[in-house]
Each structure stands twice: as C-alpha cells, then as structure tokens.
Amino acid sequence: MARSAAKKILLVTSDSGAAEKYTSCLGSVRDPAMAVEHMPDLKSVVERLDDHEPDAILLDTGIENETNLADIARILSQGGHIPIVALVPSDDHAALNLLELGVQDYVARDDITGPRLAGIISKAIVRRRHENKLHQEAAQLREQEEELRDSLGRLERAHTELKMSQNSMADAERSEAIARLTAGVAHEVKNPLQIMRSGMDLIKMQLKDRTRTMNVAIEQMEEAINRANAIIMELLDFARPRELEATVQELNPIIEKSLLLMKNELAKNHIKLVTQFDAHVAPLRLNKTKIGQALINLFINAVHAMRNQGGGELTVISRMTQVEVNDRTRQFEEVEEGRGESAVIVQIMDTGPGINEALLQKVLEPFFSTKSEGEGTGLGLSVTRKIMQLHGGDLYIANRETGGAMVTLLFRDFYPDLSVVDVYSDSEISEDTVKLPVAVVE
C-alpha cells in the first residue's frame, strides 16, 4: 500500500521544551508521516493561516483562560475547516468547553505516545473532512431551500396576481353581461313605452269630453310611463361607456355647486349642513358632470337616510391626505405624512340609522337597494362607485362610530391617465358604434 503524503501539522505551544517533545514524538510516526511546524503563540497561527493551510492544528492549551478560548474561537472562525486537537492537562475538565467551541478532540498532555497522538490527529482529520462535507451539503441544502422559498414566494405572488386578474376579468365579464342585458332590456321596454306614450297622446286628443276620473287615469298612466322611462334611463346610464372626458378642475366648487342644488331638499327635511373644505385640495383631472352626479347621488342617499327621523346633520368634508390602498381587500387607510401616497378625499356623513353591517359590502352592488319600492332602483351607489373608478379612484362606505353612515370618495391620482374617448361627444360616430345596442352602450 502506498504511503499517503505527510500531514502538515501546526503545533502551537509557548513551551519550547514541549514543542521539541511533541515534534519528536510525531516525527517517529510513519504512515501517515507528520510534518510538524512549530508556532510559539496563537497570534502567529492566525498570521500563518493566511498563506498556509495545515492538515491539522495541535494546540497546547497551557493556560486555560478566557483569552485563550477567545483566541481559539478566532482561529476556528478563520480556519474553521481545519481540525484542531488540543493538548490539555490530564485533569482538565475545561476540555469539554473546547469541544463546545468546535475543537475536534483533546488528549492529556502527559499521556502521549507518538502513534497515539498521530492516531488522534488522523481521526480528527478524517472526522473534520466528513464534517466539512456535511457542512457543505447542509449549506447547499440551505441554498436550495432558499431557492425553493423564493420560487414558492414567486409562485404565491403569481397565484395572487392570477386570482386578482381572474376576479377582475370576472368583474369585467359581469359588467359586460349587465351592459348587454341592460341595453337589450332597455330597447325592449322603450318600444312598448313609445306605444303607450303615442296611445296616450291620441286618447287625449280624441277624448275631449273627459270626466274627472278619466283625467286622473290619464294622468296616472302618463306618470307611470315617465317613471318606467326614468328607470330605463338610469339603467342605461349605469351601462354607459367606461371612458369619459376629463379636464383639470377644482373639486371644492363642484361640491359647493352640487350642495346648492340640494338646498331645498335639505331645508324641507330639516337637515343641517356642515362643510369643511380644505382650500389646499389639489386640482383633479375629472369629469365635472359625472362627479357632480356622484355627489348628488350621495347627498340624496344621505337625505333619504335622515328624513324619516325628522331631520339630522349632513357633513361634507374635503381634504388632502396620505393613504395606503389595498386593492385586493378594497380598503384604504389614512397614514402619516411620508408614507403611502397623496390623495384627495371627500367624505359625506349623515346622522341617519347607518347601514346594517351585513349589508355594507352589498350596498355597492348593482340593483341592491335598502330603499322602499319606488324610491330607488338600487343603481345609485354602484353608478357612483363606477364614476369614481373611472376617475382612478374609488368609493368606500362605512358606519360612523357616532351613528350614521359615511361615504368616502377617494381620488388617488390627481392626473389619472384617462383616455379622452367619448363616443357621445364625437360627431363622427362610426357605424359599429350604433348598430347594436351593446355597441351603443359600450
């Protein structure tokens, strides 16, 4: 069997007598031969390790104290893969601490023969090699685990995104279906309404001598035609094109003007108006008519909520703020300056009975209404929300802690990138735009 190459051993001891002893001790060993290099202290070892890689370090722990342990630890951190065998006093219980530190093995200083010491060193070297291999494998495993975690994270994110886009696709499909249905229904209903309207015109023209009862009947029927038509108009409005013309506008004057239109309604229902408009609200890119419509919808809802209790207080606030918006949960949170994004919010608060918690999310769905029959089609809030979404914003609804409901209009982007496409303002309407009801709607 061929002899293996000589093992390079760094012998560390401050005791030159001991150095001589161990060197000669190991010098007598063959297979493997041990080439011993003597280092007088740990400091020289640290320096030596920079350019020399021994197979093992034989460390004479002459003085067992904290400093010594710290030095050993330093060597281990620098050349952790090099096995260390410690020479300890025969009765040294502290030797276990050395093992804790990562020293491979120890041997009592007085209990030494060349082959024995060489055997311990050789075993330490083999053990260390295995340990190093294990460490490497563990490190590789950790790396792979890290990669797996990364992939998992990416997968999870992709999954979430997919889900979100599926949801929004489902939303879009639903909206599209509603739009088609609406246009179809509107068309089918408006023709009969036309027949009734013309019929009423004829009856009025031909029936000159009418009794009071006939007049009441005619009046009621005309009223019914108007009401049915109003509902159809609201439906069509709900299914209106999703893009609209927007210009840069000051928000507060639009709120004021909308409130002005509510003046009589508020007075009639004994509702006190409180306003707090932030003069620093940045101009917004918006469609004045639509935002006006949205605001009036909300004011009317507030009035309806309060009129049955004989009055109340309508509070309207506008302000600049910082928000964090969670698009997934469709919630927003106001945060301190420096966090989140700038936003303008308008809050409309009433002192009515509030909204049943279970219905809070439902109220934003089309055709949902808490109002009595004849008071609303249940499109107001969903239309209003849609208007806000067209402006790159959103509508949130909540109950106030002090009672009543609060609607928040959030304008996230002062200049949302709205495409200025409005088929209704375009004089060159293409054939396709008007051929089908759905095209008209879209």
Next chain:
Amino acid sequence: MAKSKILIVDDEEGVMTLLKLSLEEVGDYEVRVEGEGRKALDSARWFKPDVILLDVIMPDISGTEVAVQLKEDEELKDIPIIFLTAAVSKQQADERGGILNDHPLIAKPVGVEELIDKLSEVLGS
C-alpha cells in the same frame, strides 16, 4: 298648403301605427309606415316623403345602414332623416347633441308635441 309627407320606418307595429295616428290627428301630415328596413328605399321612392322617421335598431337592416343607402341614392339623398331610437336614453341622445351620423336623433318614448317640434324644425316651417 299640401300636407307634409312623412315616412315612418320601424319594425314595431304598435309604434308605427300609433305614431301615424297621433301625427295625423294633430296636423297636416300624410303618414305612411314601413315595417322593414330593407323596403324603406322602395317606399321612399314611390311615396316621396318630405321627411323619414327612421328607427335605428331593426332586425333585418339597421337604420344607420338605411340612412347610408338613402344618402347614396341620387333620387332620395335629399330627403331629411330623423332617427328615432329605443337604444339610448333621452339624456344620452341629448349628450350626443341629438345627432347621429349628421341626422337628428330622438329617443323613444317621445310625445307627439316634441315630435312635431322636431318635424317642423327639419321641414323648416
């Protein structure tokens, strides 16, 4: 003065009939009706209306298509057209400026008075 001649093209029987009756009841109109878009040109050719009231959404051919064909016809191209549609609300029609492809647009349901106003406007009387 001769009566103004009006051709109503609409696939809804009831709409046609009652519009015809109410217009004739009110005033000096001679009204003919046509229930199929594709026959509108023929009807116009023999009836020679002063104005055509044209439904937009019809099963065989759309009113806008009929309008294009009318405009391409040497004999018929000068007859004014008023679109009458159930597909848009009055508000939407107003937002279009009451115009569709250069022709006036009225949303159903329309009362006879409003219709006569629009007819008078188009007929220039």
